[in-house]
Amino acid sequence: MLNWDHVFATRMAHMRASEIRELLKLLERPDIISFAGGIPDPALFPEEAFKAAYADIFSGDRAAAALQYSVSEGYRPLRDWLRGEMEKIGIPCSVDNIFITSGSQQALDYLGKLFLSPKDTALVTWPTYLGALQAFNAYEPNYDQLTLTGNRTPESYRAAAENLGGAVKFAYLSADFSNPTGETVDREARERLLTLAEELDIAILEDAAYQSLRYEGEAIPPILALEIAQKGSIEETRTIYCGSFSKTLAPGLRVGFVVANQTVIRKLVLMKQAADLHSSSINQIAIANVAERHFDAQVAKIRAAYGARRDAMLKALATYMPAGTTWTRPEGGMFIWVTLPEGMDGAELLARSVETEKVAFVPGQAFFADRSGANTLRLSFCCANETMIDEGIKRLGRMVQGALAAAA
Template structure:
């Protein structure tokens, strides 16, 4: 067999299989209670609305355009709809500031390609979205821990990056109900982040995949909206907003978008032309049909379902988890982040859990750029009903308690 390794580019050595994508295979096993996949519940998809949309496309004058090549920027009516939608949350832009991607994951890949040269530094939260690390890794960066509380100086970031042989290029974060922790950055934290970015003269990549999934608490303006308000217009901003229809409408159509200043959008369009020409035209048209006819009603439906499941998971954690275990209490999104007793390993716990308790989750280590904090795990409540959540957390709590007891027994007596 041919040895390909010496032919592959050096960047390929940083490509890793996604632990989450592998765990999704467990969803096919009927005896597994899975809290692993951070995916929307297919039972909540607006399938009837999409059936109508595609029927309308194929029976009307749009069919030829829907099946033809299209512009790289994206379907103009969809971009117009996005402009009107984001205006509601303070993002004042035009369709020229909106670029359609094949899911927001493609946006992260393009932005990594646009900004990162080998040895440059990306600032990411500890932990951060695993898919972002996977996208950025191909461009051979270093990572530094982004503190949204402002307890590190711009010079400290700059000096660390210089020692590693590059420059700080951007700060990446999900400010609302982040994947994996479910936590939200408050207004003060967003203001400090923008001040840091100004001092470092870097971009801010705002991953807003869960923007619409707030269940309680007061909404906070997106970082881009705050940047626009402070700078007097989107063309003066350094924030790049990445949105998606995957969590609100349907992920299988792979339609996401980027909003930013024109110099950034123009570069992204050139990348699109070189990579895949344009996102699926027919899927963009279908998304526009469904969104324009009933986006608010769809969001209200999924928020009701997910908020009830979030409440069920928090109640079950309180009921069944050992006292020396802690977890986040998200105001929205799809995730709860659990911190296990010190010394416990989430990956080892998962292996025991699958074998004995038939409960799946995602070990937390993969979400840290430095592979630290093994005693953490991510729990998703989006695809489990209240009964499954209660039973699954009951089993998991029993497993954690037993593992902790075994760990305590193994400690030396002083």
């Protein structure tokens, strides 16, 4: 019998199952209050708008195009609409700077492939988005902690990468309401990152999956917008902006996008031609139809719903969590990051929680490239109503209090 381990590529040793995807199976259990999945509430999907969009496709003259192969760059009317949206947030560009992907996760995979050779270093925050680590892991990189306080010099990043046999290639971060912490990078830190990237001569991967989900406070220009303002043209920039319709319209259609200078876009197009030729034609057309007619109203609807659920979770945490436990207070997004007292283990807590309190969450260790952060956890508030949030956090707080008492 074939020894599969002998013939698998070495990159397979770096690939692990997603702890979050495994936890999503708990959503099928009706007795579980789940704060685990970072997924939108299906009750808020614009179902009627999509029904009308698909009906329109098949009742008009676009059916043949919707069912046919298409260009790798993406559906032109969708890219035209995105160009207008980018203009609104300070990113003037042309359709040639926009590339459609099968979800923003595919964009991260392509960018890992584009930049990383084995032993190269990716700079990521501690913690960072687990899906990004999974995408990059296939290309056998090393990771270094991206700090935005100015405490580290470019030379220290460069030397650390060289000592590991490679070079620093990019800095990856989610600047607005990040997954998993919900935190936002302020303008000064964004500008420091641009300076660091210039000194290291590396790319910046700006994951903007949650940018539309702001519930309070003033919007901060995207990193790409700040760089264009500095340099005058997107063609002179090193920031690569990754967006998605998954958190605003519907994740099941798998439509994401990249906005970048044309040198990068052309390379990504080559990758797509070799991988899946193009993203689903019919889904791109449907997304374009719904976005053009309903995007602003849909975003307003989900902002109101998710903002109320965020408020409910913050109130419940303040009411039920014992002293010594802290958490973030995000201005938007889908997540709150909880830090437990030292010595507690989020994974152990989850195992007990699912069995005794019937509450699910994501242990924080999964989001650290070095597997630290054992005493942290991520809570998502989007798929639970206010009553469920109050009851679930009450149970969780009771369990944390009990664990502290047992350890005393």
